[in-house]
Structures are given as C-alpha cells and as structure tokens.
Amino acid sequence: MRIIKNDIVLISIFIIVSIVSFVVVFASASFGSRVIVSINGTTMYELDLSEDIEIDIDSEYGHNKLVIEDGECFLSDADCPDGLCIKQGKISKNGQSIICLPNKLVLTIKGEDETEIDTIAR
Amino acid sequence: MTKKIARSGLLLSIALILSYIESLFPFFYGIPGMKLGLPNMAIVLTMYLFGNSEALIINILRIIISGFLFGNLFGILFSICGALISFLAMLIVKKIDLFSIYGVSVTGGVFHNIAQLFVAAFIVKTSGIIYYMPFLILGGVITGFINGIVAGNTGIYLKKYLR
Numbered sequence: 001m002r003i004i005k006n007d008i009v010l011i012s013i014f015i016i017v018s019i020v021s022f023v024v025v026f027a028s029a030s031f032g033s034r035v036i037v038s039i040n041g042t043t044m045y046e047l048d049l050s051e052d053i054e055i056d057i058d059s060e061y062g063h064n065k066l067v068i069e070d071g072e073c074f075l076s077d078a079d080c081p082d083g084l085c086i087k088q089g090k091i092s093k094n095g096q097s098i099i100c101l102p103n104k105l106v107l108t109i110k111g112e113d114e115t116e117i118d119t120i121a122r
Numbered sequence: 123m124t125k126k127i128a129r130s131g132l133l134l135s136i137a138l139i140l141s142y143i144e145s146l147f148p149f150f151y152g153i154p155g156m157k158l159g160l161p162n163m164a165i166v167l168t169m170y171l172f173g174n175s176e177a178l179i180i181n182i183l184r185i186i187i188s189g190f191l192f193g194n195l196f197g198i199l200f201s202i203c204g205a206l207i208s209f210l211a212m213l214i215v216k217k218i219d220l221f222s223i224y225g226v227s228v229t230g231g232v233f234h235n236i237a238q239l240f241v242a243a244f245i246v247k248t249s250g251i252i253y254y255m256p257f258l259i260l261g262g263v264i265t266g267f268i269n270g271i272v273a274g275n276t277g278i279y280l281k282k283y284l285r
Contacts (some may be wrong), residue, residue, distance in 0.1 A: 010225045
C-alpha cells in the first residue's frame with residue numbers, strides 16, 4: 001500500500017489544525033482564581049487571587065515573600081541563594097507555577113472547576 | 123455464510139487481542155482520551171476487505187466484549203461514543219473516495235481522540251481539558267498513520283486467505 005498525495009494533504013490539514021488549536025488554547029489560557037502554596041509537598045496556604053495581599057512564608061527551608069496584586073502572584077523577596085524564584089516573574093493563568101527549589105516552595109495557580117479525571121477509557 | 127461467520131470471528135478476535143494490548147497502556151502519557159487506537163487497525167482492515175457493515179458490527183462487538191473482559195460498564199459507554207464517531211468519520215472519508223487507507227485510518231485516530239475528549243469534558247464538567255486538544259489531534263495523526271501502515275500492508279496478504 002502506498003500513500004497517495006491526498007492523504008498527505010489530509011494529514012497536513014490535521015497537523016495544521018493541531019498547531020492552530022495549540023496557539024489558540026494557550027494564547028487564551030483562562031485566568032486562575034486561587035494560588036496554592038506548598039512547601040516540601042504539603043499545602044500551606046490557599047489564597048484568593050482577587051484579593052491583594054502580601055505575606056511572609058517562613059519554613060525550616062527559608063523565607064519567601066509572596067505578593068498578590070491585580071490578580072497576579074509573584075515572589076518579591078527570598079533568601080534563597082540564586083533568587084531564581086523572584087526572576088520567574090508574575091503568574092496568573094491556570095496551571096502556571098513558580099518554584100523555589102532551595103526553599104522547597106511551589107506556587108501553583110488553580111481554577112475554580114478543577115476536577116481530576118479518574119476514570120480510565122478503554 | 124458459514125465462511126462469513128468464521129471470518130468475522132477471526133477478525134473480532136484480532137480486534138480483541140489488540141484491545142487487550144491497548145488496555146495495558148491505560149492513559150497514554152497522562153493525557154485523557156489519548157489512545158493508541160490499536161483495535162482500529164482491525165476495523166480499518168475489515169472496512170477495506172469486507173465492507174462497512176461488517177466493520178461496524180465487529181467494532182460494536184469488540185467494544186462490548188473488551189469492556190466486559192478488561193474494563194467496566196462505564197468504560198463501554200465511554201468508548202462506544204469515541205468508536206462510533208470515529209467510525210462515522212472514517213465512513214465519510216472513505217465514501218468521498220479521495221483518500222487511501224492511510225487517510226481513512228488517520229481520520230479515525232483523530233476523531234476517536236476528539237470524541238473521547240468531549241465525552242470526558244462532559245463527564246467531569248470542566249472545559250479545562252480542552253487544553254489537551256492539540257496533543258490529541260497530533261497523537262491521533264501519529265497513531266492513525268501507524269495503524270494505516272499496518273492495516274494496509276497486512277491487508278494485501280490477508281486478502282488472499284480470508285476471502
């Protein structure tokens with residue numbers, strides 16, 4: 001069986017649709033509503049992104065300062081040696097995260113209707 | 123008639139074996155709805171060798187049987203949507219008669235994944251999983267293409283013995 005020209009056209013169309021939907025989906029990524037703060041894997045805080053707040057997060061691993069401003073979340077200060085978590089900038093979209101490895105701190109943005117899919121399709 | 127029954131049984135068992143192999147990879151790389159679509163190989167093959175109605179019957183039977191063997195009732199309802207929409211899409215593409223077995227198989231793979239995604243989105247009532255769409259389309263193209271290669275090439279040989 002040999003592939004014919006029309007097949008290649010059809011496959012190209014599917015691939016183009018896939019790339020276009022990739023661009024569309026990620027350009028229009030929905031804004032999250034909450035930020036989950038976890039240290040060493042355990043959730044410490046769940047904060048609403050709609051309220052402006054500044055909090056200090058202190059743990060046995062170190063200190064970070066979290067700021068929520070205009071629905072965006074970022075770390076303004078940290079005592080970690082590299083300061084990479086501050087450089088990761090502001091996050092606001094569903095699924096985005098800031099990770100501070102030395103302080104074992106992870107910030108993740110979550111939406112309202114997050115549900116895990118636990119059924120297996122066969 | 124007897125020959126047709128024997129032949130259908132053989133094709134159904136091929137589809138079931140492929141379903142079993144597929145069930146060993148439940149969630150392909152963690153993307154819901156993404157399937158290898160291996161049984162589709164047997165369905166495409168049947169479509170080309172023995173016609174659409176026989177392929178549809180085998181398709182439905184293999185979902186029900188494999189659902190009871192390797193899955194659950196919920197899984198049957200879930201995958202029957204994907205399989206029927208994918209079958210319909212393949213039927214349309216085949217009827218247009220512009221494409222070879224590759225085009226038909228790729229269409230089947232893509233529409234199967236898209237349909238499963240929509241069913242999943244409906245069940246968990248979140249639009250969030252629409253993020254997976256680009257990957258599912260691309261995945262469908264790749265697996266559909268590989269299935270097309272296998273179905274197309276085995277078809278040449280099986281035709282001699284199964285007719």
